[in-house]
């Protein structure tokens with residue numbers, strides 16, 4: 001880390017705490033607390049958590065440990081429905097935590113979430129059982145980001161689509177899509193490329 005803002009911060013990159021591994025990404029200071037990007041070994045979405053919580057053992061998983069413990073206690077029916085519930089719960093739990101950290105509205109319940117078979121944007125099959133967070137992992141999208149996690153504003157899309165969307169404003173997405181589309185149309189119609197004129 002080059003321009004590390006505070007020499008007193010102990011660098012955690014690569015360390016593991018329970019199921020969480022600290023990713024090689026710069027920490028972020030949110031509400032005066034340094035938070036690190038971590039990834040849970042169950043394959044769920046990377047998230048930010050306070051270094052102090054990692055060291056104290058308070059943060060040990062994305063929430064999946066808690067789900068498993070509950071499941072053990074309840075010893076419910078088939079693995080399939082149990083597994084399905086788990087994935088939605090984990091997505092919900094992580095979103096709730098992000099909402100708290102980012103001070104965003106959070107009004108959804110687990111039952112508002114259902115992982116679809118395919119990403120509604122890219123059409124790729126979504127996996128519920130990735131052991132790493134990958135392009136085909138389901139993730140929650142706040143469609144209009146600043147509105148937060150309110151009913152009607154959340155969709156479960158692939159991590160691939162989420163990554164692309166996260167990095168751009170709507171305007172930028174439309175511009176990129178429009179430009180690429182025009183370029184491809186020109187090209188396939190044998191008019192040369194958009195740069196020729």
Ligand SMILES: [Zn+2]
Nearest residue numbers: 040042062064
């Ligand atoms: Zn997990």
